[in-house]
Amino acid sequence: MLITCPYCGPRDVIEFTYQGDGNRQRPQPASQNLDAWNAYVYDRLNPAGDHNEIWQHSGGCRAHLRVVRNTLTHEISSTAFARGDHNSVARHRAEDKP
C-alpha cells in the first residue's frame, strides 16, 4: 500500500504508523461527560468502504495525515495534513513572529 504524503510524495505504508480512527471527537478537556469520553476512547467505526483514518508519516516528515481509505480495496481517495491546510498554519505562524 502506498500513501501519498503531501510533503514527501507516494511512500510505502511501512513508513507510516496508523494512529487510529479519524472520526473520533475529543471532548473539551474539562468535560465531565463520561459517555462522551468513553465514546472517544473506545468507540470505533468499522465501515466496509471509505474510512477516515489518521496516519503518521513516522518514518518520514512525521506529519499526521487524514487519510480516506477504502477498507475493502485499500484504495486511498485522499490524504491531507491533520492540522488542516498546512499553508495557512504556516502563514499563521509566520505572522506570530515578532
Place this chain on the structure above:
Amino acid sequence: MSPRRTEAGGRIDRLRTIRFTFDGAPYTGHAGDTLASALLANGVTLFGRSFKYHRPRGLLTASVEEPNALVTVLRGEVREPNIPATMVEIYDGLAAISQNRFPSLAWDISAVNQLGGKLLSAGFYYKTFMGPVIGPLKGTRFWMFCEHFIRRAAGLGKAGTAPDTARYERMNAFCDVLVVGSGPAGLMAARAAADQGARVILAELEPHFGGSANWSGETIDGMPAADWAARAAGQLEGRDNVRLLPRTTVWGYYDGNTLAALERVTDHKETPGKGESRHRYWTIRAKSVVLATGSLERPLVFPGNDRPGVMLAHAAERYAIEYGVLPGDRIGLFTNNDSAYRAALALKKAGAVVVAIIDVRPELSSEMRKLAGETEAEILSGHAVIATEGGKALSGFKVQRFDMVNGALSGDARSIHADCLLMSGGWSPTIHLASQAGAKAEWNEALQAFLPPKPTTQQWIGAGAFTGSFSTAEAIAEGRAAGLSAAGATATPAALPAVEAAPGDPDPAPVFEIKAEGKSFVDFQHDVTADDVRLAHREGFVSVEHLKRYTTLGMATDQGKSSNIPGLAIMAEALGKPIPQVGTTRFRPPFSAVSIGSLAAERFGDLKPERLTPMHDWHVANGATMYSAGLWYRPMIYGHPGETIEQAYVREARGTRESAGIVDVSTLGKIAVQGPDAAEFLDRLYTNMFSTLAVGKARYGLMLREDGLAFDDGTTWRLGQQDFLMTTTTANAGKVMQHLEYFLDVIWPALKVHVTSVTDQWAGAAIGGPKARQILAACVSGTAVDNAALPFMGIVHGEIAGVPVMICRLSFSGEMAFEVYSGAGYGTHVWEALIEAGKPFGLVTYGLEALGTMRIEKGHVTGAEIDGRTTARDLHLDWMLSKKKPFIGSAMMDREGLIAPDRLELVGIVSLDNQPLNGGAHIVEELDEANPHGSLGHITACCYSPALGKYIALALVKGGKARRGTRAYVSDPLRNRFGPVEIVSNHFFDPDGSRMHG
C-alpha cells in the same frame, strides 16, 4: 533394472562429481543435479513415507509442486524439515535425511496403518477422539491426551532445536515491470519490456532461466530450446535496466502491486561467502506485473497411483532431458491428453523401452498415432490403468478396457511388466498469484482447467501457459505482447522466433479418476483418497471449503498444487454438479514454503541496528558486561575477575551509598519542548503543573494515557521561559514523542509548540552518593555546586574539563545525586574527567543491575510497574494528580474499575527465608505447592539489597496498601520457588529522603 544415468545428455556437468549423503549413506551426483535427480540416478526410488498410512513414496514431480519426496536438510546442528528433494541443489557435503519413518525408510513400523485403511478415513480423528462426556478425559481433554501420540505417528519432518545461525536479509526493490517466471513467455516479456527502456525484474524459482525450454526438447530459432533460453537470459543479464533473480520464488501478491519473493541465495553452496545471507526476502513494488508462471501437470486418480515409480509424464521427461536420468527402463504411459506423448518419445530417445501407451480416449488423432508409433510402444486406446503392482517399487500395472463416457471398465484385466509409469491428467495453469491478487478463477470446459480472469484492481498481464496457451509458439507471442503492454507500449507486428514442436491438441479428455478397487490418491501429501472425498460428501459436506477442511485436501505443505483440481472434479461428480458450480478455493500467500528467518530478517542477528551511547567504548574497555535493552546497549555490571553478577552489583550499589557512584544515563529519552505555549502544553500532558515551574528548576512528572492509566514518567527541566527539556524512560522515548506529536498535530493544532527529539544530542552521566557533591566541586568550573547554588531539583550551567555542561540535581538512586549533561560528542571526555575527579573519593562505576537495585530500595517505578494496567493510585502517585486543571486521562482515571479497592497496588516484598525472589513469581496468602492457586499479584522487580541486607522485591498485589506489615508467600511453580515473605511499603530505604535532600 532400476533408474539410471543416461550415457549422454542433460544439462549437468558430468566432469564434476559431487558427494553427498542421504539417510547417512554416501552418494555421488553431478553439478547441476537436484537431490531428486541425483538419487534417482543412483537407483533410489523410495524417498519418504506418507503422512497417514506410511506408504512408501517416490518422486511424483521434478519441481516445487513435489508432494512426496520431502526431506530434512542438515547443516551442522541446524535442521530444516519438509524441503522437496526436487528443490535441493546438491553440493559437496550435503546431508539430507528422509522423514516420517521409524526405524528406517525401508522398514517402517507404522506402515501397518495401511492395513487399517478404513479406520483412518476422512474425519477419523474428529470422530474417534471426541472423548466421553464424563470422567477425567471428558470432551476435548481426551483429544489432548491422544494428540501427542497421534502427532508422533502422523506427520512430516521434525523441526530442530538448535538456533539457526544463518543470516537472512530483506531487500526493497522497485521496477516498471516484474516478470514472474522465465519460460519462453517470461523471457520474451522481459526482453520486450527491457527493449522499451523499462526497469525490469525477472524472477525464476529454479536455478536456471528457461522454464519448459530446458526440458521440452523443442527447437526455437533453429537451436535447442534450452540454448535459446540460455542465450536470451544471457542477453538480459548484460542490460543495466534488467535485474535477474534466479532461485527466487514470488510467493505473495499484495495490494498496490506489492509482491513478496524469497531468494535462496546460498542454499546450493557448500559454504556461503562472507556476509552472504542464506535467504533474501524481496519486497518488490512493480508498476506492472507479467505473470508467466506456466502450468502444473495433474496426476490421474487410480488405485495405487502413489507407488514409487509412478510419476508425472513431464517430470520423467524433465529428468531425462535436463538431468540425463532415466526414471525406469520399462516405461508405461497413462494419459488423458496429447502432451504426454512427447514425454514418452523423449524417454525412448534417452534409452528406455516404452512398453505401452494407455490412453483413456477411444480414438487417437493421426498425429498422436504417428508419435506413438515412433515410441514403438503398444498402444491401448480406450483403456485405463486400474492397479499398480510391486512393493516399495513398481513392478508392473494392470489395464482394462475403459469407457470414458460412463467410466465403466470392461473386459479382462491384463498385467503389464514395467518399472516406471508416467501419468498425465492434463494441465492446470499456475494461477496462484492472480488468485491472490483478487481475481476469481474461471473454468474453461475445453481445457478442463481454471484460467485466470482479467485483472481487476491490480496491474498484471498474463502470458503463456498461465493463460491456458500451452504451446511454446503461443507463449512466445503472448510473452512479447505482455512485455510491451506492461511497459506501456503498443504491440507491433514483428518476426517472432520460430518454434519446432511436437504436435498436439491441448484439450484433455474430461477424465480425472478411474474407479476401481484400492486406494486412489488425490492428495498425496496428506494421504487423501478419492473415497475420502466421497465420504465427506456422504456426510454432508457440500461446500468446497468444507470439503477441504474436513478431508485436509490441499492443506499440506504443497497446498494442493497437484491435487486441487482432481479433488474438485471428484466432489463435483459426487454432487452431480458441473465443476464451475462447485467452485474453487481462493489461493492465499505463500505460493510455496517461506523460511521464517527471511520474514524476521534484519530484526535479528548482526543486521539488527544498534544504538550505542557516546561512552560505549569506554564501558567496554573498562570491563562492562553490556546488556541489550531494545536497540540500546547499556552496561549491566562492571564485573571484577571472579565476581558473580550479584556480587558485582551489590559491590557497585554499596559503593555508591558509601561514597559515590556514576552511571551512564544517555539512553533516557530527551525531547525539547519549545514555544510560547510550551508550559500550557506540558500542563495538559502531565498530571501535575509545569507552568508554575521556575526557570532553572526541574520537576518530576507523570503522564497518563487517554484511558486514565499511567503511561510514562520522567523529569522535565525548564531551561527558559519557553524552553523545556523533557526526559522520558528509555523504553518509551519513541512512544512519548509520538504521543506529543499526535496531540500537537491532531488535537491541539492551535498550540504554538515545537517538539524535537534530542536523545542523541546529549550525553548524560548520573553521579550520586554522599561524596558526589565533593567530586563535582573538584571538577566543575564556572558555577558553584553547593546547596545554595544547586538546591534539590535545581539546574546550573558550568564547565567540566573545558566542556560546557548542564547539571541538574535530581536523584533516582535516593542519594544526593546530579545528572551531568554535555553535548554527545564530548560525552566520553566529560565522563573521563568525572572518573578522574572521583578517584580520591572512591567513585565507582555502576551498571543497570545496581541502578535497578537502588531504585527498588527506593521504591521508584519503571516500565515493569507502569505496565499499561496500573493507575497513578495503584503506584501511590496520586499526590501528583492535580485537581486544578484537566490533563490527558483526568476524565477517565476515576472510573469505577480504576478506583476499586481490590486493584493491584505497588508494595514492597521482603524474603523471610533469605532466599532470592524471582520476577513474575506470584504472591499468595496460603501456600499450596501441589496445586498453586489464589494469586494476589506478582513480583515486578527483585534484587539483593545491600542497604537492607535482604532479598527484596517490588510487587503489584491486590489491595496491597492495606496488606503492609502482613505475611504472605511467594509461589513460583515454574522455578519451584516457594517461601514466606513479608509485605511492606515500597519505600524500603530512607523513606523520608534525608539522604537525597542532604
